[in-house]
Amino acid sequence: MSVMVDFEKEVREKVSEALASIGATDVTFVVEESSVDGVDLSVPCFTMSKALRKAPQAIADELAGLIPAAGAIHSVSSVNGYLNFNIDPAVLVKGVLDDIVARGSDYGSMPASGLTVNVEHTSTNPTGPIHVGRARNPIIGDTLARCLKKCGHEVVTEYYVNDVGKQVVVLTWGVNNVSDEEAAQEAEEHAKSIGQNEKERDKTDHRLVANYRVANKRMESDPAVKECISDMLRRFEDGDAEIIDTVRHTAEIMLDGLRETLSSINVALDRYTWESGYIADGSARDVVERLKKSDYAGQTDDGAWFVDLKDFGIQGKNTKFTFTRSDGTTLYTTRDLAYHLDKFTRADRLIDVLGEDQKLGSKQLCSALEILGNDRMPEPMFYAFVSLPEGKMSTRKGVVVYLDDLVDEAVARAYEEIKSRRSDMPEDKMREIARIVGVGAVRYNIVRVQPEKQFIFKWEEALNFDGNSGPYVQYVHARACSMLRKAGDFTVDTDASKLTDPYELKLIKVLSRYGSVLKAAGDEKRVHVLPAYAHELAAAFNQFYAAVSVLDAGSRKDARLTLVDCTRVVLADVLHCLGMGSPEEM
């Protein structure tokens, strides 16, 4: 248990006792973190006003008089109807630092829950490179997964690969029928049309997307091509193993490129699950048979099957959720149902990180799961799309920024920064740090905004390395490392009487909150609180750094070095949860 949690418990007990002593045993109250500077916890007395038939201020006054400043409670006061408490700084300092020293990078994490949480994220169609419009998905998903691990859960991350349907069949046709020359020419024309000299990338996703574009064009202009692709699609849906294998193979090649991109931003998924698998193993068909038997099932005149969801809170004309075509074949949604049923056999809790365009679909999916008798529901987590100042991102219109380009640009910018200030550093070291800093800037910039808020991508913001940015946080880590490097060996000293400066106490208070932040970011799925905390911690350190000298602090030196080291440990862990590296110098 952390110091602040213990303190809150103690305050709660003392307030209860004080209320009991005036005969008010059933009065409820809350203990909250105070928004006022210099107050740690407060109990607003407004809600007690009616039950006690007294003014809030009078209640606060009376209770303050009944609670002695003892134990961890350093002071009690009554202001504006609030009963305010401050923690004994010695208890705070000793408690937090001993905890960090004892647990190291485990500080702030929760005991094993015994639960397995499955986080599905990214799952972009394997038909082209990942662009910034979708980049929120892997970054949010990966950060969430990292936080959930700290919350004590077994976590499995999973990518659902859509290797079924027209798009991948068109891609497959393109890969097998478009010549390299034709694809190269398309790539060149495309680059010209969007006004960029698109870099030659030796990545399968960037190479194959040209084949995809050519295939789409040819399909529109040449009826024979269209017929060929339609035929492939028919054979695919009839279960032709050869076509299915070919398509999957193509998707696999494309996926290699996507994996490379993900890996460049420190995202690695535990499992890739193929949509075609649910056709092959018959589970999509089982879903169809089970849904047909439900009370909500019906058929259109053409023979397509649906369930009516008007009793499930879905309004308007979207109540009919179709699960077979008129020819009886399954739809994406049917396979998605089979997929979720499968995931429920593998995990206790399911989280789907989805674009906001999936909202209705996700709701329909949940309703259908309910009809199938599922008592657990996936927890969707929606994010709004990232757009460009000139509008929605579209590969076709050339209004697009690829994630690979964003990362390259950020790394290049970081390299310039390092080069301008660290002439002493060897070239390969500079390159290595530039990558850590550039990638960190990108991840931080994207995860810092609440997911449901729409996000307009601007280069100057993505490449901002000051203030509320990834590099700001990494810089503090590097500073702490640098001090510790210069200090050499020191003895751990958590003597609270040596850490009494207001900047030290402020920093330790921020450190004390780490556990509750991880809980909010993980269990409550509010990942954006993590970068906010990282910034707060880094800022508290910078203020301490500017105001308090460490290396020539005499008898306080070891205690201050201990604080610096504890901050370094927590900072490194926060950065790890954000999927960012912690450079030791920069």
Add this chain to the structure above:
RNA sequence: GGGCUCGUGGCUUAGCCAGGAUAUAGCGCUGGCCUUCUAAGCCAGACGCCUCGGGUUCGAAUCCCGACGGGCCCGCCA
């Protein structure tokens, strides 16, 4: 047309779910701080009808209703 969602200084943003004390932070702006532990930093300052209008409440950025503005969705596509 219907449904969902967002609206907080010039720009970006926290707080909203569980209403409470002077509304959080960053960019930008003005001024100061490197012969001292990394200035990607620190300090000080200016900048707010929390989109608008009603309602609930002792009390609303927060809850409810309505308007306005942006986004998303409404396929036998995936």
